Amino acid sequence: MLLSNQPSQSELFLRSLVFTIGQAISTIVFAFGGLCLAPFSFTQRYGFLIQWGRVNFWLLKKICNLDFRVQGFEHIPLGPAVVFCKHQSAWETIALQRIFPPQIWVLRKSLLWIPFFGWGLALLDPIAIDRKAGRKALNQIIEQGKQRLEAGRWVVVFPEGTRMPPGEMGKFKVGGASLAQATGYPVIPVAHNAGYFWPKRGFIKYPGIIDVIIGPMIETKEKTVDEINQAAYSWVAETMKLIDPPSNDR
Template sequence: MICTIFPFPVRYNFSRAWAGLVLKIAEVCCGIHYEVEGLEHIKSDNVAVVLSNHQSAWETLAFRCFLPPQTSLFKQSLLWIPFWGWAMATLKPIAIDRNNKHAALRKLISHGTEALNQGLWVIVFPEGTRMPVGEMQSFSVGGAMLAQKSGYPVIPIAHNAGQYWPRYSFLKYPGTIKVKIGPCIESKSRKAADINKEAEDWVMHAAREISQ
């Protein structure tokens, strides 16, 4: 929040440093490490929509550390959380009201396209909520529709963060979180449903491989 007076790149780099500090503390105090496979699919000079499974708070922090500058889609009420939510409001979030699905989709497409055009990656968790380890919910089509409307590609990501950093739990468990980044999924001249299905299938398959 103190960085509000500075340009966005300064605010963003401060948030990235804070996320890195939290992950380092988790490593030292809780024994939580992570490995990322598929970084060759991330091109710093390209921009994309990320579609990922959602199990934990870990990925909301870690993605800032190994992905290019980004913004995220999340529910508007999170911005009301004292200090943390207020700080997030300074980082160009795409905050939506889930009770109004049509307005939420319009905002995702308009604000998401604007962010992509500015060079920011857009992170979407299309399950809509954090899921227990071993379970996945069908992907909502919003992220894929953003890719189809904007013409930017999709990068699918799978992980098992919930195994060591469980949802809704204060307790953390030592181990190595596995992250798999998939190849680029082109969106031009394709239907959003087809893009969504390809991303969902890849993430589900990769998540099974990780769990095994």
């Protein structure tokens, strides 16, 4: 939900600049702190590094007047699952740490090469794939995803594969569904409209309240990869119509 009284563009730019500086400083601090914890367990590293997200959400709220609300906490099971999250913004990559239990992400290997930010990601045991690797990348998702799930960690995937502009849905790729089908762990779909407030490749952070909706658990046992993807896609697409209607419906 966008706020009715928007600041001027110059004020939005200034606020976004201050936030970006704060985000950069916090990234450097937590990256170095995380490196000091490299010899320690995943739980200890994770507990420290997710505080980076808390700091940045505080900065977003105080500087950019941007907050969020979540519906559907009751759909989060006690055990680990595979999260299928709508991909619109950099925002959700931070937010999911605040919403779900300890987790790892399926992501592009190239993200680990980003100074400071990539170092922090590497310390959180992600499944870092080369998208051009085809079957090898798919096998990696299944093998490493199974290990993470059996260790009690949640696995987060962005099935569209890339951030989509508001009002658009991308085709779901098979990696996440293949992992869920191979392991029998359930899928939890997530919809949100963060792209309005923190646009893809956008510098300006707009004030308002981001809506996040967690969907009912999708059982994956005895389902095919296509059936899992279709169930998740249908729920996300229908829910997005409520909080992020298609462009031609606005």
